[in-house]
Amino acid sequence: MKGMNISDQSLLRLERAADELRRGQPVVVTAGDRALFVMPLELATTPALERFDTMVTDSFVMLTNNRALSLKVAGEDWAAVRLERPSWMTAEDMVALADPTLDLASPLKGPYSRINHPSTALDEAAIKMVKWARLLPAVLAAEVEAAKAFPDQMAVDADAVLNADFAQALALRQVASARVPLAGAENTRLVSFRPTAGGIEHIAIVIGEPNRHDPVLMRIHSECFTGDLLGSLKCDCGEQLRGAIKAIEEAGGGVLLYLAQEGRGIGLISKLKAYALQDQGYDTVDANTRLGFDVDERVFAPAAEMLKQLGFGAVRLMTNNPDKVAGLERFGVTVAERVAHKFPTNPHNEQYLATKKAKTGHIL
Ligand SMILES: Nc1nc2c(ncn2[C@@H]2O[C@H](COP(=O)(O)OP(=O)(O)OP(=O)(O)O)[C@@H](O)[C@H]2O)c(=O)[nH]1
Numbered sequence: 010m011k012g013m014n015i016s017d018q019s020l021l022r023l024e025r026a027a028d029e030l031r032r033g034q035p036v037v038v039t040a041g042d043r044a045l046f047v048m049p050l051e052l053a054t055t056p057a058l059e060r061f062d063t064m065v066t067d068s069f070v071m072l073t074n075n076r077a078l079s080l081k082v083a084g085e086d087w088a089a090v091r092l093e094r095p096s097w098m099t100a101e102d103m104v105a106l107a108d109p110t111l112d113l114a115s116p117l118k119g120p121y122s123r124i125n126h127p128s129t130a131l132d133e134a135a136i137k138m139v140k141w142a143r144l145l146p147a148v149l150a151a152e153v154e155a156a157k158a159f160p161d162q163m164a165v166d167a168d169a170v171l172n173a174d175f176a177q178a179l180a181l182r183q184v185a186s187a188r189v190p191l192a193g194a195e196n197t198r199l200v201s202f203r204p205t206a207g208g209i210e211h212i213a214i215v216i217g218e219p220n221r222h223d224p225v226l227m228r229i230h231s232e233c234f235t236g237d238l239l240g241s242l243k244c245d246c247g248e249q250l251r252g253a254i255k256a257i258e259e260a261g262g263g264v265l266l267y268l269a270q271e272g273r274g275i276g277l278i279s280k281l282k283a284y285a286l287q288d289q290g291y292d293t294v295d296a297n298t299r300l301g302f303d304v305d306e307r308v309f310a311p312a313a314e315m316l317k318q319l320g321f322g323a324v325r326l327m328t329n330n331p332d333k334v335a336g337l338e339r340f341g342v343t344v345a346e347r348v349a350h351k352f353p354t355n356p357h358n359e360q361y362l363a364t365k366k367a368k369t370g371h372i373l
């Protein structure tokens with residue numbers, strides 16, 4: 010598996026860099042003797058820009074191809090697109106460039122000129138770093154020499170960033186396990202997993218006493234604060250969560266992995282931005298891409314690793330999403346069967362589910 014020998018030290022630096030980015034502070038991403046000095050556009054402020062400009066020169070803006078497409082500045086199919094930073098561009102303009110939910114309030118300025126620069130691993134790592142920090146994938150950046158000292162800035166290695174999902178999955182360890190009787194599934198145990206270097210935690214919900222010989226009935230459920238906790242009618246998550254617990258209990262046992270991958274991996278705040286775009290008429294897929302994200306930012310390496318550590322090699326996976334089957338198999342889990350996991354629609358989620366069927370290959 011890629012990233013297997015990335016050390017805890019690299020992951021620790023990544024988590025620290027993500028913390029800096031979440032505070033709007035710049036970090037340095039390095040690849041050999043080259044480096045990028047980057048800060049998240051979403052958090053640009055006038056004082057932050059002033060400070061940025063005292064530290065580096067010749068800065069530019071970098072977006073994902075998806076965001077560039079929606080701004081009509083994409084050219085070739087480059088993963089990251091660099092734009093010139095015009096002299097009139099304020100911090101507010103930068104935030105608006107990153108965040109399409111502001112389009113109506115502050116119509117975009119322009120024109121923007123694309124820099125002729127096919128994206129490199131360094132560019133992709135810089136974008137990945139802000140995604141890792143659960144921010145919109147757009148940065149202000151400047152090329153610097155890797156040897157240049159920025160004593161206050163966290164530096165991370167591009168390869169470590171690009172392999173971080175896998176490395177962090179492999180670093181997951183069980184840290185607590187306790188009996189938590191659930192309504193309708195009283196013989197239930199919650200097992201928590203945390204990466205050794207810190208970072209996002211996931212929970213396995215083990216119901217009954219599943220045997221390790223036959224494929225285990227299981228569900229991978231990605232966190233949905235709105236659906237799971239608040240009972241939002243915009244999606245089917247709450248019903249799928251409770252439905253899975255019920256089905257596993259009725260089958261005599263199994264596992265539900267509750268993964269901290271809110272909003273298909275974009276985070277709660279960005280998901281709410283996606284919802285704001287949906288209020289303007291965009292569907293769940295277009296909302297994600299207008300924000301600059303991929304349609305689905307999840308990887309299922311953590312799920313595969315948790316199953317392995319729990320002693321399950323083969324599963325009967327409750328899902329309507331063929332990507333989840335492929336995502337698990339990619340990491341060595343045998344999916345013996347896909348078990349459909351459908352629930353009746355309501356007027357608020359009908360369109361959401363229709364889009365899943367039409368655009369993301371869900372079998373509904
Ligand atoms: N970005 C984004 N995420 C959403 C939206 N609606 C729901 N989600 C998230 O999508 C995830 C739901 O995924 P799952 O329940 O695993 O569903 P799935 O991948 O569609 O596949 P199934 O296994 O068939 O349910 C949760 O993390 C939700 O927060 C949306 O409109 N935009």
Ligand SMILES: [Zn+2]
Nearest residue numbers: 233236244246
């Ligand atoms: Zn949901």
